[in-house]
Amino acid sequence: YGSTRPERILAEVKSKATRGDARSVVDTIDQYCRHQEWAMNVGDEKGTILDSIVCEVKPRAMLELGTYCGYSAVRIASLLPPNSRLITMEFNPVFAAIARQVIAWAGVEDKVVLIEGPSGDWIPKMKKEFGLTSFDLVFLDHWKDCYLPDTKLMEECGLLRTGSILVADNVICPGAPDYLEYVRGSPRYESKYFRSHLEYTRVEDGIEKSVFLG
Numbered sequence: 123y124g125s126t127r128p129e130r131i132l133a134e135v136k137s138k139a140t141r142g143d144a145r146s147v148v149d150t151i152d153q154y155c156r157h158q159e160w161a162m163n164v165g166d167e168k169g170t171i172l173d174s175i176v177c178e179v180k181p182r183a184m185l186e187l188g189t190y191c192g193y194s195a196v197r198i199a200s201l202l203p204p205n206s207r208l209i210t211m212e213f214n215p216v217f218a219a220i221a222r223q224v225i226a227w228a229g230v231e232d233k234v235v236l237i238e239g240p241s242g243d244w245i246p247k248m249k250k251e252f253g254l255t256s257f258d259l260v261f262l263d264h265w266k267d268c269y270l271p272d273t274k275l276m277e278e279c280g281l282l283r284t285g286s287i288l289v290a291d292n293v294i295c296p297g298a299p300d301y302l303e304y305v306r307g308s309p310r311y312e313s314k315y316f317r318s319h320l321e322y323t324r325v326e327d328g329i330e331k332s333v334f335l336g
């Protein structure tokens with residue numbers, strides 16, 4: 123019937139995942155998207171790379187651009203140390219509503235702040251609205267042509283400090299060529315590519331980890 127893919131993912135989570143268990147929410151979505159219908163979650167393979175970076179950085183303040191169904195927000199939040207916050211931005215109200223329910227089902231709502239609206243509007247307001255000085259870690263997974271402008275905007279707004287880390291999904295597929303050229307070519311970043319595969323497929327994709335040098 124006329125449900126959307128995110129609604130079907132939420133229904134799967136509510137029927138199959140254990141309430142309050144973030145790991146089971148992540149596994150349920152991966153299982154569904156691998157075997158029933160593909161969806162643009164970072165997925166299990168690239169998710170493991172993201173997990174290792176989150177665990178290494180132990181961010182107090184983390185930003186995610188592009189919540190979608192909340193898969194990576196749940197994955198990240200389940201690894202955050204106490205009194206750390208993930209702020210995640212989503213401008214599609216339908217996706218945001220789904221993501222809020224997925225995040226709540228996983229029991230990580232006290233670690234996640236979901237902001238509804240376009241990143242370009244919100245990035246300049248972050249410091250004032252959230253009493254932030256800078257982000258320790260940023261996960262970029264929204265429209266690929268927004269990666270570069272939003273990165274420049276975060277620089278301009280003073281949201282990156284020496285050592286802040288940017289983690290970008292899909293730098294091969296669908297690709298973010300202008301962003302890659304920027305972080306790899308700029309003396310202000312130390313960039314590293316983690317080769318992997320497009321979620322739930324054998325297609326090559328990867329994650330770019332870039333340390334801001336100030």
Ligand SMILES: CCc1ncnc2c1ncn2[C@@H]1O[C@H](/C=C/CNC(=O)c2cc(-c3ccc(F)cc3)cc(O)c2O)[C@@H](O)[C@H]1O
Pocket residue numbers: 162163164187188189190191211212213214217239240241242263264265266268291292295296320321
């Ligand atoms: C205005 C700024 C702004 N502000 C706030 N929220 C924003 C936003 N711009 C976008 N959003 C939201 O973020 C999500 C979009 C994510 C975009 N992601 C991919 O396109 C993608 C595609 C493939 C793939 C598809 C098909 C293939 F064949 C292969 C690969 C794989 C992947 O992992 C992918 O991430 C949605 O929730 C948007 O509402």
Ligand SMILES: [Mg+2]
Pocket residue numbers: 162163164263291292
């Ligand atoms: Mg992605």
